[in-house]
Amino acid sequence: MSLRSVSVIGIGSTPFARLEGRSLLDLINGACNEAIRDAHISRDQIQSFYLGNYSAGILIGQETLAPKASYGLGLKEIPPTRVEGACASGGIAFRHAYLMIGTGLIDFALVAGGEKMTEATTERSTAALAAAADELENRCGLTYPGAFGIWANRHMHDYGTTRKQLALVSVKNKRNGMRNPRAQLKKEITIDDVLNSRLIADPLRLYDCCPISDGAAALVLCPTAIAKGYAKKPIEIIGSGQALGTINIYEADSLTAFSATIRAAEQAFEMASLTPNDIDVVELHDCFSMAEIIDSEDLGFFEKGKGGPAVEEGLTQVDGKIPVNPSGGLLSKGHPVGATGCGQIYELVKQLREEHENQVPSAEIGLAHNLGGTGSVSTVHILRRKW
């Protein structure tokens, strides 16, 4: 079957930060209202609501979020749907809104991703993080930095990736984030700052890891055919992919690549009839510095094993051959889990509207990559300027 073309006509976002005193529903409400205003629609036009949230149940003791958020937004009796896929929850929510409009069932959808993490007790935070991971690995005492430490040690062994190259990812993204008012960690750091920061899980140090965060981001979608009636600068969704990976480390075929990313990217590039060479700007899932290097290879921007040298050669800087995470990525913005996937689309839309604070020159086609858990599920979206 062929889908109708769908475009993003509105975007909204809270800052990603420790947002003390702001509840999850407050954050979602804020981001959504901004997106609705940006889209120049009335909330009565919204026909479906998708929400990406990872773990409100554990973190803040709340469920049934999509109905609660819809209700709080004053939406009519439309279908409210929450999706969960660990850190890919936001990307999955976006994809489902896209598909719902693409099939012709509805014309206007509101998508949001949100997470409230920083005011949870340590016990709840730990439980929430552990919930996405494999039980056997949890019982070993494995943490997320530990999982990525395992991938890092293998990647360094197989391809000669260096700690300096890992550190350069963090340096680049923190510098990019300095220009992003939505980013949590805005601090110029040096390679030495990274290499001397606290060891978390060998070889990863504090500055190799993204901070936890609160935040929400939202998008309004409609058919491209009517988008110009609402947005001066519609951004068309030309590729979408979603795939299952592996739910633990020991059953993965490779210890240096995420099959979920590779498969989701294949789907998205095929739908768009494009290759990695056609992409002008990328927002990918850099939960850890090592993740950015692996992701950049899995998405096809560099050969497997060449992601580290690519960073060192400056190829992924804002003015480089393939700008990666000009927003600052998760490393600088922070990672309110369910919000991240939608936040990436927000940043890409700003780039393709040529309105980003850290603008990539002449960006016409962008790619967003979202990865959940320890490679469990991934979404990839390709967007194109339609103005």
Next chain:
Amino acid sequence: MKVIECAQCHRTFIPPKFTCRACGHTDFQEKEIPEKGKILSFTTIWVAPESFMDQVPYDIVVVELADKLRVTGRLLPIDKKPTIDAPVEFDRKDEKAYWFKLI
């Protein structure tokens, strides 16, 4: 070392398993495999969840056993850093994890 195998295609797995990913069968039986393996990768945890804090620093290893069966497990504390391809031997399984030792 006790693992399970698919009753139909005999592919080995670390329990629990509900459906064989190789052939779709849903019955499994116990199997003994040799205790020797090698380290595919590792990490050392320095910042741990609360119930593991008293063990810090501790090593976690991904071990490859017979028939390319892999498992994530713990390394018995030792004054040697784990390295990739280092040979290990299964020590025991407790309610927490599969434990291996460098040999």
